[in-house]
Amino acid sequence: MSAVSGASRPQSPSALRKGFARLLRSRELGVFVPLLLISIFFAYQSPVFLTEQNLLNLLRQISLLGVMAIGATFVLIASEVDLSVGSVYGLSGIVTGLLITSGVSDYAALGAILVLGFLIGTANGLVTVYGRIPSFIATLGSLYLIRGLTLVITGGQPVTLEFDANADFLRYIAQGIVFGKVSMQVVILAVAAIIGYVLLHRSRFGFEIFAVGGNEKAAQVIGIRTGKVKILAFGIASLTGALCGAVNFGFIESVQPTNGQGLELDVIAAVIIGGTRLGGGQGSILGTLLGVLLIGVLRNGLVLLGVSAFWQTATIGAVVILAALASATLNRKRA
Amino acid sequence: MTFLKHMAALAAGLSMIALAGAASAEEFKLSPEIAQHAKDGKKLVFAISYHDPSVAFAGPIRDGVAKAAADLGVEASFVGPVGGGAEKQIAELETIIEKGVDGLAISSASTDALAPLINKTLAKGIPVIAFNTDNPKSDRLTFIGQDLVLSGKTVGEQLVKYMGEKGKIVITSLDTAAQWSLDREKGARETLAKYPGIEIVNVVNTGTESQQIYGAIENTFAANPDLTGMISLECCSFPQIGLYLKRNPRSGEFAAVGFDLLPQTLQLIKEGHLDSTISQNPYAQGYKSVEVLTDIVKNGKMPPKMIDTGAEIVDKTNVDQYIGK
Numbered sequence: 016m017s018a019v020s021g022a023s024r025p026q027s028p029s030a031l032r033k034g035f036a037r038l039l040r041s042r043e044l045g046v047f048v049p050l051l052l053i054s055i056f057f058a059y060q061s062p063v064f065l066t067e068q069n070l071l072n073l074l075r076q077i078s079l080l081g082v083m084a085i086g087a088t089f090v091l092i093a094s095e096v097d098l099s100v101g102s103v104y105g106l107s108g109i110v111t112g113l114l115i116t117s118g119v120s121d122y123a124a125l126g127a128i129l130v131l132g133f134l135i136g137t138a139n140g141l142v143t144v145y146g147r148i149p150s151f152i153a154t155l156g157s158l159y160l161i162r163g164l165t166l167v168i169t170g171g172q173p174v175t176l177e178f179d180a181n182a183d184f185l186r187y188i189a190q191g192i193v194f195g196k197v198s199m200q201v202v203i204l205a206v207a208a209i210i211g212y213v214l215l216h217r218s219r220f221g222f223e224i225f226a227v228g229g230n231e232k233a234a235q236v237i238g239i240r241t242g243k244v245k246i247l248a249f250g251i252a253s254l255t256g257a258l259c260g261a262v263n264f265g266f267i268e269s270v271q272p273t274n275g276q277g278l279e280l281d282v283i284a285a286v287i288i289g290g291t292r293l294g295g296g297q298g299s300i301l302g303t304l305l306g307v308l309l310i311g312v313l314r315n316g317l318v319l320l321g322v323s324a325f326w327q328t329a330t331i332g333a334v335v336i337l338a339a340l341a342s343a344t345l346n347r348k349r350a
Numbered sequence: 351m352t353f354l355k356h357m358a359a360l361a362a363g364l365s366m367i368a369l370a371g372a373a374s375a376e377e378f379k380l381s382p383e384i385a386q387h388a389k390d391g392k393k394l395v396f397a398i399s400y401h402d403p404s405v406a407f408a409g410p411i412r413d414g415v416a417k418a419a420a421d422l423g424v425e426a427s428f429v430g431p432v433g434g435g436a437e438k439q440i441a442e443l444e445t446i447i448e449k450g451v452d453g454l455a456i457s458s459a460s461t462d463a464l465a466p467l468i469n470k471t472l473a474k475g476i477p478v479i480a481f482n483t484d485n486p487k488s489d490r491l492t493f494i495g496q497d498l499v500l501s502g503k504t505v506g507e508q509l510v511k512y513m514g515e516k517g518k519i520v521i522t523s524l525d526t527a528a529q530w531s532l533d534r535e536k537g538a539r540e541t542l543a544k545y546p547g548i549e550i551v552n553v554v555n556t557g558t559e560s561q562q563i564y565g566a567i568e569n570t571f572a573a574n575p576d577l578t579g580m581i582s583l584e585c586c587s588f589p590q591i592g593l594y595l596k597r598n599p600r601s602g603e604f605a606a607v608g609f610d611l612l613p614q615t616l617q618l619i620k621e622g623h624l625d626s627t628i629s630q631n632p633y634a635q636g637y638k639s640v641e642v643l644t645d646i647v648k649n650g651k652m653p654p655k656m657i658d659t660g661a662e663i664v665d666k667t668n669v670d671q672y673i674g675k
Contacts, residue, residue, distance in 0.1 A: 061573070069572045076565035166404050166432065173406045175613045190597075267560045269589060269614040273404050274560050276433060314562070318569035321552045325527065328555065 042290040042297065045345040046305040049338045050312065057316035064319055071196055077311035078200035079259040081304060083278070084285040085211040086255030088303045089248040091286050092215070094228040094295025095143060095150040097249060100256040101278035102161035103135055107260025108270035109165050111185070112174035121185040125261055132257020133250045135161065140246030150249075158279070165272045175269040182265065189265030200262060207255065211300045214251075224248060228295030285310055288338045309338060378491060380647065381475025384452050388647050394424040394452045396643045398636065399443055401459040401483060402434040406612060407585055407632055411482070414636025418644075426640045436463035447471060452647050455639035456490070457482035461529060464488065477646045479653070481639045482632070483530055491646065492653035494638045496630035498530050501661045502537020502583070505607050505628055508663065509542070509579050512625040513605035516547035517578030520570050522587040524563065526555040534583045534609075551577070556587045563590045571598070582608030585615070588627065592618030611664065611672055619669045626665035629672075634659045 057064040083100055090097045107128050114124035139157055143150040176182060191199035215221040223244045226234040234241050264270045289306025291298030313334055317327045387394060398415050400408050412428045419426035429446065431438030436459040443454065444467070454471060456478060458464035468478050468488035480490040484498075509519065521538065523531040535553065542548050554570050556563040567590055571577065582588035588608030595606060596618065606624045608615070618624045638657055645651040664672055 063572050066572070069569075072565075072568050072572060076561070076568070079561055163432070170409065171404050171406065171412075172409050173612060173614075175617075178617065263561055267564060267590065268593065269612070270560065271406055271586065273433070273558070276558065278559055314565065315569050318554060318566055319573040321573065323553070325555075 042299060042345075043302045043305055045341045045343070046289050046302060046309055046338055049334070049341055050305055050309045053309070053316065053334065054312055057312065057319065061316065061319040064316060067196070069315070069319070071198070071201075073311055073315045074201045074204075075198040076315065077307050078198070078204040079263055080278075080281060080285060080310070081204045081307040082207045083252075083255045083259050083282045084289070084303045084307050085207050085300060086252035087282045087286050088211065088289075088291055088298055088300060089215065089224055090150075090252045091283070091291045091293065092228045092295055092298045093224050093245050093248045094231070095245060095248065096154065096283065096293075097136070097139060097252045098151065098154040098279050099135070099139060099157040099161060100252055100282055101275040101280075102158045102165070103132055103253050103256035104260035104263070104275035104278055105270075105272060106161050106165045107132060107257040108264035108274055109169055109174055109272055111261040111264050112176060112270055113168070115180055115182050115185070116174065116177060121182040121265075125185065128257050128261050129254060132260075133254045135257075136250035136253025137246055139253065140242075140249035143249070144242040144245055162273075162276070169272040171272060173269050173271045174264075176264065185261065185265035189262045200266070203258075203262065208300055208304060215300055220244070220247070225296060228292075228297075230296070281310065284335055288335060306338075309334075378472060378477065378489075378652075379475055380477065380650075384475060384477075384647060387452055394644065394647055395450070396424060396426045396453045396455065396640060397443070397446045397451050398426055398428050398455045398481070398639050399439060399446075400428065400430040400457045401439060402432070403428060403430040404432045405585075407610060410632040411636035414633040414638075415640055416636075417633075418637040418640035422640060422644045424640065424644055426643075428636075430457075431459065434459055436460035440464065440467055443467060443471075447474075447476065451476060453477040453479075453643035455479050455481045455494070455643060456485065457495075458485045461485050461487050477643060479639060479642055479646075481635050482630075492642060492655060492657060494642060494657045495635055495659055496661060497656070497658055498533035499537040499540075500658075501609070501628055501630065502534035502539075503541045504537075504661050504663070505534065505581055505583075505609065506538040506541025508607040508626045508628070509538075509581055509605050510545060510548075512607065513548075513579040513603070515545045517605075518549045518551050518574065518576055519579040519581060519605075520551050520574065520577060521553045521581045521583060522556050522567065522570070522591065523553065523583040524556050524558050524586050525584075526553055531583050538581055538583075556590075558586070560586075560590070563587050564594065567591055567594050578603070579605040579607075582606075584608070585610035585612050588612075588624065589614035589618055592624040596621065596623045613673070616664070616669055616673050619664065619666060620673065622666065626663055629662040629664060631659040631662060 063069050087097060087100060111124050111128050115121055139154050142153040188199050193199060193202060223239045226239055227241045227244050231241050285306040286303050287293060288309055289302035291302060313331050317330060400411060415426050415428045429442060431442060439459045440463060453476060456464060456468060464485055465488035468485060468490055471478050472489055478490055479492045479494065481494040484493040521535060525531055542550060551574055554566055556566040580591050582591055589612055591606050607626050609628050611627065611629050615624065615627055619627060642653045
C-alpha cells in the first residue's frame with residue numbers, strides 16, 4: 016500500500032529509489048511477483064485474457080471470495096483460524112432464500128442474516144476465548160454444526176428464488192451493474208476493502224489485532240483486552256461469510272444446502288498466499304486482495320487456455336504452493 | 351526383505367479375503383437368520399445407502415424409499431455419508447451390518463473401495479443390490495438405475511436435435527473425474543463422433559461451489575465466443591448455463607442440454623433458455639430398491655442383472671407437468 020501511495024507523489028531519483036526499496040521490502044511482493052508473471056503468461060497465451068469483458072468477469076468472480084478473505088484476515092492476524100466461514104456462507108444463502116420465499120422483505124432478510132452471521136462469529140470467539148480451546152477445534156465444530164443444521168432445515172433440497180419474488184434490492188446488489196459495466200459485487204468488494212483497510216491499518220482496533228496476534232501476553236500487559244479483540248475478529252469474519260452467502264443467493268437465484276463446502280480452504284489459502292502469517296501478527300488487506308486475485312486469475316486463465324480439467328486442478332495446487340514458498344522466502348529474507 | 355515379504359503376505363491375504371467373499375448372483379444363498387425372519391413374518395429391515403444424501407438429487411430417492419417401505423410393510427432407512435466419502439460410507443455400513451440388517455441397497459461412493467465390503471456381505475448371506483451408481487467390480491445381485499453411457503448417448507442426440515449436425519461445443523461437469531461423469535461423457539462422445547461437423551472444444555470441470563460453477567461457465571464463453579452448444583453432464587452446472595444464457599442472450603441459435611429436474615432447470619426450460627433435460631427417475635430408483643430387496647428375501651425371487659429406470663426427456667413441450675411436482 017505504501018509503495019503505491021509513494022508512487023503517486025512527484026518523484027526525485029532518491030524518492031524513486033526509496034519507493035523501489037519499500038516495494039522490495041513489502042510483504043505483498045511475494046504474491047505480487049507470481050501474480051504479475053502468471054498474468055503476463057496468460058496475456059501472451061490468450062488474446063481474451065486482457066479484454067475488458069474478461070477482466071470485468073474476473074473481478075466479479077473474485078469479489079465474494081475477496082470479501083470473505085478480508086474478514087478472515089482479521090482472524091488470522093489475531094493468531095486464530097475460522098474454519099466455519101463456508102458453512103456460514105451456506106446457511107446464509109438458505110436462510111435468506113427461505114425468509115424471502117416466505118414473504119419477508121429482502122431488506123429484513125439481509126439485516127437478519129447479517130446479525131445472525133455476526134452472532135455465530137461471536138459465539139465462535141466466546142467458545143475459543145472463554146472455553147480456552149483452540150479456534151481450529153471450536154470452528155471445526157461449528158463447521159459441522161452449521162452445515163448439519165442447514166441440511167436439517169432444508170431436508171437436503173435446494174431453495175430457489177422465485178422469478179416473481181419481491182427481492183429487487185437483493186437482486187440489485189448481487190446482479191446490478193454500475194458505470195455501465197461494473198458488477199455491484201465488485202463495488203461490495205471495494206467497500207469491504209476500504210472498511211477493512213481503515214479498520215486494520217488505521218484504527219486502534221487494527222493495532223490491537225496486530226498486537227494480540229504478535230504477542231498476546233505483551234498485548235495484555237499494555238492493557239489490551241485480548242479476548243474482546245479476538246471475539247470481534249471472529250464476528251467480522253462470520254459477518255462477511257453471511258453477507259456473501261446472501262449475495263450469492265441473489266446472484267445464482269438458487270442455492271443448495273451443500274453450497275460453500277470447502278470454501279473456507281479457498282479463503283484461508285488466499286489470505287496466506289497474500290502474506291498473512293499463519294501464526295498471526297503479520298498481514299495486510301492489500302496482500303489478501305492480491306492473494307484472491309492470484310487464485311481468480313489462475314481459474315480464469317486456465318479455462319481460457321482450454322487446459323484440461325484434471326490439469327487445471329493440479330496446476331492451481333502447484334501454483335498455490337509456489338506462491339506460498341515465494342512469499343515465505345521473501346519474508347524470511349526481509350526478517 | 352522381511353518387510354517386503356510381510357507386505358506380500360498381507361496383500362495375498364487381503365486378496366484371499368476379497369475372493370472368499372465373491373459370489374455370483376446364481377450362487378447367492380440367503381443366510382438362515384434372514385430366511386427365518388421372512389418365514390416368521392417379522393418386519394424386514396433394509397438400509398438404502400446413498401453416496402451423499404445431502405445433495406438435492408437424494409430427496410426424491412428418499413421419498414421413493416419411504417413410499418415403498420410403507421406400501422410393502424418393511425422398514426427401510428435411507429442412510430449415507432453426508433458430503434460423500436467412501437471411508438465414511440464403509441464405516442456406516444459396517445455398523446449397520448453388525449447391528450443386523452436383512453438387505454442392503456448401495457450407491458457406491460467409490461467402486462473400488464466398496465466392492466470388497468459388498469462381496470463380504472453377500473458371502474454372509476445378506477442380499478446386496480446396487481442402485482443409482484453401479485458397482486460392477488462387486489457381485490451385487492442387480493443394478494437399479496440409469497445406464498449412464500446410454501444416457502450420455504441420449505444427451506448427445508438431444509444436442510444434435512437442437513443444434514444440428516455442425517458446431518462447436520463444450521461439455522461441463524462438476525466432477526469430470528467421477529465414474530458417472532466419465533460414463534456419460536463417453537456416451538455423449540460416441541453419439542457426437544457420428545457427426546464430423548461437431549467439434550468438442552473442451553470438457554470443463556466446474557467444481558461444486560455455485561460461484562465457481564458460474565465463473566467457469568462465464569470463462570468458457572469468453573474463451574470460445576463462437577460456441578454453438580453446451581452439454582452439462584449433471585444437475586448443478588446445467589441451470590447455471592441457463593442463467594448465463596438468460597443474462598447474456600446469444601445472437602444465433604444455441605443449444606443447451608443436460609440432466610436432472612432441479613426447479614431452476616425446469617423454469618429455465620419453460621422460459622426457453624435451456625432446451626431439454628434428462629431425468630433418471632430418482633424416485634423409481636428408491637422405490638424399486640426396496641421392492642427388489644423385499645422380493646429377494648420374502649419371495650426368493652432373484653432380479654435380472656439390471657433394472658433400467660430409464661431416461662425421461664423433459665423439454666418445453668412437457669415441462670409444465672414436472673414443475674412443482
